[in-house]
Amino acid sequence: MNKGKVWLVGAGPGEAGLITVKGLNCIHSAEVIVHDRLVNPELIAQAPEQCEIINVGKEHDFHPIPQEEINQILVRYAQAGKQVVRLKGGDPYVFGRGGEEVEVLAQNCIQFEIIPGISSSIGGLAYAGIPVTHRDYASGFHIVTGHTYQGNEQQNWNVLAQLEGTLVILMGMSRLTEICQQLMLHGKSPSTPAAVLMYACHPKQNKVISTLETLAAKVEEKNLHAPALIVIGDVVNLSTALSFESTFPTLSELSSKLKIFNEKAGT
Ligand code: SAH
Numbered sequence: 001m002n003k004g005k006v007w008l009v010g011a012g013p014g015e016a017g018l019i020t021v022k023g024l025n026c027i028h029s030a031e032v033i034v035h036d037r038l039v040n041p042e043l044i045a046q047a048p049e050q051c052e053i054i055n056v057g058k059e060h061d062f063h064p065i066p067q068e069e070i071n072q073i074l075v076r077y078a079q080a081g082k083q084v085v086r087l088k089g090g091d092p093y094v095f096g097r098g099g100e101e102v103e104v105l106a107q108n109c110i111q112f113e114i115i116p117g118i119s120s121s122i123g124g125l126a127y128a129g130i131p132v133t134h135r136d137y138a139s140g141f142h143i144v145t146g147h148t149y150q151g152n153e154q155q156n157w158n159v160l161a162q163l164e165g166t167l168v169i170l171m172g173m174s175r176l177t178e179i180c181q182q183l184m185l186h187g188k189s190p191s192t193p194a195a196v197l198m199y200a201c202h203p204k205q206n207k208v209i210s211t212l213e214t215l216a217a218k219v220e221e222k223n224l225h226a227p228a229l230i231v232i233g234d235v236v237n238l239s240t241a242l243s244f245e246s247t248f249p250t251l252s253e254l255s256s257k258l259k260i261f262n263e264k265a266g267t
Pocket of ligand 1: 013014038088089090091092093094095096118119120121124169170171172197198199200201202226227228229
């Protein structure tokens with residue numbers, strides 16, 4: 001029997017062409033794809049015809065498939081000798097629970113490989129005209145979750161409020177008002193530039209550019225919701241000047257070039 005293997009692939013932040021060449025190649029030869037909700041369907045359409053597609057981001061009565069079940073799906077298919085692509089939004093190790101999945105694979109002696117992706121926490125900002133660092137405005141950046149593990153732990157607002165540079169918060173939309181209030185309460189200036197970027201790198205991307213003090217109200221007014229990034233710091237001010245339209249070739253154009261390249265290279 002063939003030896004099964006799991007490829008943990010970052011699908012990138014939204015636009016299909018933002019996946020890596022290696023990741024796309026992996027999709028082209030997958031026997032099974034196990035994907036999350038935020039993965040662009042154009043990428044899944046690149047799978048071979050006989051490839052089995054499993055959507056584990058589907059929400060049954062709003063309850064996502066438990067992580068334990070996802071782990072078992074990966075183990076089961078790999079043990080059956082399949083080449084499995086575990087396709088996750090952004091980078092698989094940035095808040096994607098990729099680490100937990102690979103731990104289970106390792107415990108079960110299953111071969112695996114990680115193909116990093118462009119995380120929304122960096123690429124999503126770029127598509128909204130926000131460079132995550134800039135020599136004049138931010139000498140570093142911090143990426144945190146707005147949703148602490150099991151909701152038990154408290155964010156250390158004091159530390160977060162004192163940090164220099166750009167603060168990027170993922171999974172924070174349900175607590176946006178509280179996040180802004182806590183940061184101000186712990187010393188961050190209410191006039192700090194702040195933004196919410198919804199569906200970054202998607203055709204339906206939308207953003208609110210504001211300040212820490214007024215962000216939550218403006219977001220409510222414009223009805224922005226998850227999935228979205230909260231960005232706090234001076235680099236947000238560049239958003240208007242550095243915005244651009246994406247003029248990528250389509251994924252199928254990129255993909256057929258890649259196939260021609262592979263044929264020429266004899267792979
Ligand atoms: N691994 C992913 C993050 C997974 S956590 C990555 O590297 O991007 C899921 C959270 O990421 C969402 O709640 C949202 O805060 C953010 N996110 C992911 N894709 C996004 C997108 N295209 N636009 C805005 N936020 C996004």
